[in-house]
Amino acid sequence: MIEVNHLVKKFGSFTAVDDISFKVEPGELFALLGPNGAGKSTTIKMLTTLLKPTAGSLKLNGYNVVKQQSAVRKSFGIVFQDPSLDLDLTAYENMQLHAVMYHLKPKRIKTRIEELLTLVELWDRRNSLVKTFSGGMKRRLEIARGLLHQPKILFLDEPTLGLDAQTRNLLWEYVGNLAKTKDMTIFFTTHYLEEAETNADRIAIIDHGKLLIVAPADEVKKSTKSQSLEEAYLKLTGKEIRDESVSKGEAWRERQRARVMR
Amino acid sequence: MRVIYILWLRQLKKYVRSKSRIVGAIGQPLLFLLALGYGLGSVYKAAGQGNYLQFLVPGIMVQTVLFSAMFYGAMIIFDRQFGFLKETLVAPDSRFKIMFGGALGGATTSVIQGMLVFVISLFLGFKPHWSQLALTIVIMSVLAVAITSFSSGIGSFVNDMQGFQAINQFLIFPLYFLSGALYPLNRVPAWLRIIAEINPISYTVDALRWTLIGTTRFGIWHDLLALAITLVVLVGFGAFRFRHIEA
Ligand SMILES: Nc1ncnc2c1ncn2[C@@H]1O[C@H](COP(=O)(O)OP(=O)(O)OP(=O)(O)O)[C@@H](O)[C@H]1O
Numbered sequence: 001m002i003e004v005n006h007l008v009k010k011f012g013s014f015t016a017v018d019d020i021s022f023k024v025e026p027g028e029l030f031a032l033l034g035p036n037g038a039g040k041s042t043t044i045k046m047l048t049t050l051l052k053p054t055a056g057s058l059k060l061n062g063y064n065v066v067k068q069q070s071a072v073r074k075s076f077g078i079v080f081q082d083p084s085l086d087l088d089l090t091a092y093e094n095m096q097l098h099a100v101m102y103h104l105k106p107k108r109i110k111t112r113i114e115e116l117l118t119l120v121e122l123w124d125r126r127n128s129l130v131k132t133f134s135g136g137m138k139r140r141l142e143i144a145r146g147l148l149h150q151p152k153i154l155f156l157d158e159p160t161l162g163l164d165a166q167t168r169n170l171l172w173e174y175v176g177n178l179a180k181t182k183d184m185t186i187f188f189t190t191h192y193l194e195e196a197e198t199n200a201d202r203i204a205i206i207d208h209g210k211l212l213i214v215a216p217a218d219e220v221k222k223s224t225k226s227q228s229l230e231e232a233y234l235k236l237t238g239k240e241i242r243d244e245s246v247s248k249g250e251a252w253r254e255r256q257r258a259r260v261m262r
Numbered sequence: 263m264r265v266i267y268i269l270w271l272r273q274l275k276k277y278v279r280s281k282s283r284i285v286g287a288i289g290q291p292l293l294f295l296l297a298l299g300y301g302l303g304s305v306y307k308a309a310g311q312g313n314y315l316q317f318l319v320p321g322i323m324v325q326t327v328l329f330s331a332m333f334y335g336a337m338i339i340f341d342r343q344f345g346f347l348k349e350t351l352v353a354p355d356s357r358f359k360i361m362f363g364g365a366l367g368g369a370t371t372s373v374i375q376g377m378l379v380f381v382i383s384l385f386l387g388f389k390p391h392w393s394q395l396a397l398t399i400v401i402m403s404v405l406a407v408a409i410t411s412f413s414s415g416i417g418s419f420v421n422d423m424q425g426f427q428a429i430n431q432f433l434i435f436p437l438y439f440l441s442g443a444l445y446p447l448n449r450v451p452a453w454l455r456i457i458a459e460i461n462p463i464s465y466t467v468d469a470l471r472w473t474l475i476g477t478t479r480f481g482i483w484h485d486l487l488a489l490a491i492t493l494v495v496l497v498g499f500g501a502f503r504f505r506h507i508e509a
C-alpha cells in the first residue's frame with residue numbers, strides 16, 4: 001500500500017531524511033517513531049505530496065507520488081501535526097468544506113458530519129467559530145475532519161497530541177476498527193510509546209533521518225533485549241538529550257500550538 | 263464546480279464576518295476621494311478640465327478593486343501561517359480549481375468594495391451614466407479576478423507579509439499612480455505617457471471612464487482587449503505558481 005525506496009530529503013545542506021526504505025501492507029497499522037526532529041513529519045509530507053523528495057521513489061496505493069499526484073491525493077486522508085483549521089469558520093463549515101473538497105455525495109454530507117462531530121463530542125458546538133475552541137477541541141475537530149471521507153490510507157501525524165485520555169482511547173478504538181472493517185491502512189506517528197505498542201502492527205524507528213528498525217513491537221523488544229518498548233526505543237536512539245529532548249520538545253510544541261491557536 | 267463554489271463561499275463568509283476588513287479596505291480610497299476630490303477640484307477646474315470628482319471616481323473605484331484584490335494574496339499567506347493552506351493542498355482536486363475558487367471569492371468581495379465606494383461617491387455628488395452600469399461591474403470583475411489570481415501566485419512563493427508588502431510598494435503602487443487614475447494623461451511628459459500606455463491599470467481606468475462618464479483615451483475596444491490579455495496572463499501566472507507551491 002505504501003512503498004518507500006531510498007528516500008532522501010535535504011533542506012540545503014542538512015539531510016532531514018537519509019536514504020530510508022520500507023513497505024506498509026494494506027490494512028496495516030504502522031507506527032513511525034523517533035525523537036524530535038528525526039524526520040517523521042518530513043517523511044509524511046513527502047508521502048502526501050506536500051514536499052518533493054530530493055531522491056528516491058515513493059508509491060502509494062500503486063501510484064507514483066511525484067508523478068501521479070492527483071491519483072495519490074485521492075487515495076489518502078491526513079491529520080496534520082500542526083494546526084490546519086480555518087479559525088474564521090464554524091466547526092460545521094470546516095467539516096463541510098472538507099466533505100465537498102473530497103467529493104462526498106451531497107446527501108451523505110450532513111449525516112457523516114453529524115456522525116463524526118458526535119463521535120468527538122463537538123456536535124453541540126458545531127455552529128461555534130473555531131477560534132473560540134480550546135486546543136483539545138480543535139484537535140478533536142481536526143481528527144473528525146480527517147475521518148470524514150474514508151480513504152484507503154490514513155496518515156495521522158501525532159494525532160493524540162494534547163488530547164485527554166478519554167479522547168485518545170476513543171480515537172484508537174475507532175481507528176483500529178477502520179483498519180479492520182474497511183481494510184484501511186493507518187500510518188501514524190506518536191511520542192506516546194505505549195500507544196504504538198498497543199495499536200501498531202509494526203513499528204519503525206527513525207533517528208537523524210535514518211531508519212533504525214522496522215518490526216512488530218515484540219521483535220523490537222527482543223532484538224534489543226528490552227523489557228519494554230520504551231527501553232528498546234532508548235537503547236536504539238540513545239539516552240542523550242537532544243537540542244530538544246522528547247519531553248522538552250513536546251512542551252515547547254504545546255506552547256506553540258496554544259500560541260498559534262489562540 | 264462544487265469545489266470552486268465552496269471555496270468561493272469560504273471567502274465570502276470570512277469577508278462578511280470581518281467588519282474591520284470591510285471598513286479598512288474602503289478607508290483608503292475614501293481618503294483619496296475626499297482629499298483629492300476636494301483638494302484639487304478647484305485647481306482642476308481652473309485649468310479648464312471640468313469637474314474633477316467626475317474624473318476621479320472611476321480611478322478610485324479601480325484603486326479599491328485593485329488593492330482589495332491584492333490583499334487576497336495576503337490571505338494566502340495567512341492561510342499558510344495558520345496552517346489551513348495544507349488542507350487545501352492535499353485535496354484531490356486540481357490545484358487550478360482550488361486556486362481559482364478562492365480567487366473568485368476574493369474577486370467578489372473586491373467588487374463589492376468597489377461598488378461600496380461607488381455608492382458613497384454618489385452621495386458626494388458623482389453623476390454617472392447609468393446605462394452602462396452592468397458593463398462597469400463586468401470590467402471591475404475582470405480586473406478583480408486577474409489581480410486575485412496574480413496575488414495568489416505571489417502568495418504562493420512569498421512567505422511573509424514583509425515580502426508581500428514589498429511587492430505592493432514597488433509594483434502595485436507605482437502601476438496605480440502612473441496609470442492616469444488620478445490625473446489626465448494628455449498633459450504629462452512623454453515618458454510618463456509611455457509608461458501609462460503599457461500599464462494594464464490605465465486601460466481599466468479608461469474603460470470605467472467610458473462606462474461611467476463617457477470619455478475615453480484609448481477607445482473602449484482597446485481597453486477591453488488589454489483587460490482580456492491581462493486576465494489570461496495573470497490567471498495563467500497564478501495557476502502556474504500555485505501548482506508549484508510547497509507547504
Ligand atoms: N522546511 C524546512 N526547512 C528546513 N529544515 C526543515 C524543514 N522542515 C523540517 N526541517 C528539519 O528537518 C528535521 C526533521 O523535521 P521533522 O519535522 O520531520 O521532525 P519530526 O520527526 O516530525 O519531529 P517532531 O517529533 O518534533 O515532530 C528537523 O531538524 C527540522 O528542523
Ligand SMILES: [Mg+2]
Nearest residue numbers: 040041042081
Ligand atoms: Mg513531526
